[in-house]
Amino acid sequence: MTDGSDVAPSVARPRRIEWRAASVRQVIRETAHAKTLVMDVPGWPGHAAGQHVDVRLTAEDGYQAQRSYSIASAPSRSSLAITIERLDDGEVSPYLTDALGIGDRLELRGPIGGYFVWEPSLGGPLFLVAGGSGIVPLMAMLRTRATSPAAARASTPATLLYSSRSWEDVIYRDEVVALAGDPGVKVFQTLTRSQPPGWTGFTRRLDADMLTEVAPAPSLRPHIYICGPTALVETAAQMLVELGHEPARVRTERFGPTG
């Protein structure tokens, strides 16, 4: 591993994003396949909602593997949470979800990314479209909004449209339900494969009718963030443009789950 100190700095070279030691403070089982790791990260500079971190694991013989994970928590110094979906044949995610426990340490660096980002100063309205574990960076945005003063929240209405396969697959399920208690937040869910008894939400894949029904009007010029599997992201982004939303206000992040 090089640290760059052997490279003569040119004019005002920006600081390198350093690897940091993180230690697991809490493990939250979100679904049968997803866990949240809450970590203490000494020296963490804080982040913006939507940014991600790189995680690096080192085997006993020195072999290393890296993956990127979206940050789930609202900005905070010295701690952060990531949510990991376990891929059965993945290289890194089974270790993170199955083997790590409280007090275990790992390396990460970040925060990374300057585009799929929302900060309270950007304002609203916010329209967030999530598929599966694509909810993670969008939940960071909603959590950030929730920490804003009441006046800022009132001027930043948010709408979440969240697609999952089943009720059991809904990540942050209780929190998503509780979000609807905020008068400034509208929550719509669709369960595409199976639904619990008495389900009153949507039951189909995203389509133009659904987006027309739930999205803020194009004239309100919402900030739109879409994160999920490629098919969902492509569909939602294209339909929103066809509905009259400005392409430049539609930010996407494809989320093939990372192994």
Place this chain on the structure above:
Amino acid sequence: MADEPIISRGFRGRRVAAERQSRIPPGQYEERDFPVLSAGPTPHTPLSKWDFTLRAVDGATAKWTWDELQALRHETITRDIHCVTKWTKLDTTWEGISVDTLIAAAAAHGVKTAPFIVAYSDGGYTTNLPLDDVTGGKAWIAFAYDGKPLHPEHGGPARLLVPHLYFWKSAKWVRGIQFTAHNEPGFWEVNGYHDRGDPWREQRYTGDP
């Protein structure tokens, strides 16, 4: 800063045969699929309205319609590609036109090169490169992948292909090249990513050596 790597007891990782491992840059893993990543909606420009422009610093331009571009010499390119999101795909096969070929053809229209370029795309995407990274058989305008027309999700009808750098430099939906006298950082280059992006030096983010 962690001075010594933290050993994750019980972590084995997925090892790849040495012959393949030697082609996977540090921090990357081998991917057999072809993931899609882009920052916004996929643009759809019909071929009848598509053209490609080379523009010099002094404003001189050379422009090709789709059919005119297709009449230039095609090359088949097989290379490994590396995405900054950590996946590497080995032996991808493309068809396209070398940037060298375009520059030579544009010279006849008085279009002079400059030390840097900005590639620009439908949808507003841009990326910057030194001229040296797109000449000498290192870069193409690619319009076919794996023997088929390039799918819009992967940048069709045409994308820049610069396989020796991280793949965000291979601008999807590319529509032209602007030569510039100075380095002018593009979309990801002003949003936290490295100015050059050499995967073998792991130049992922702003500030990486």
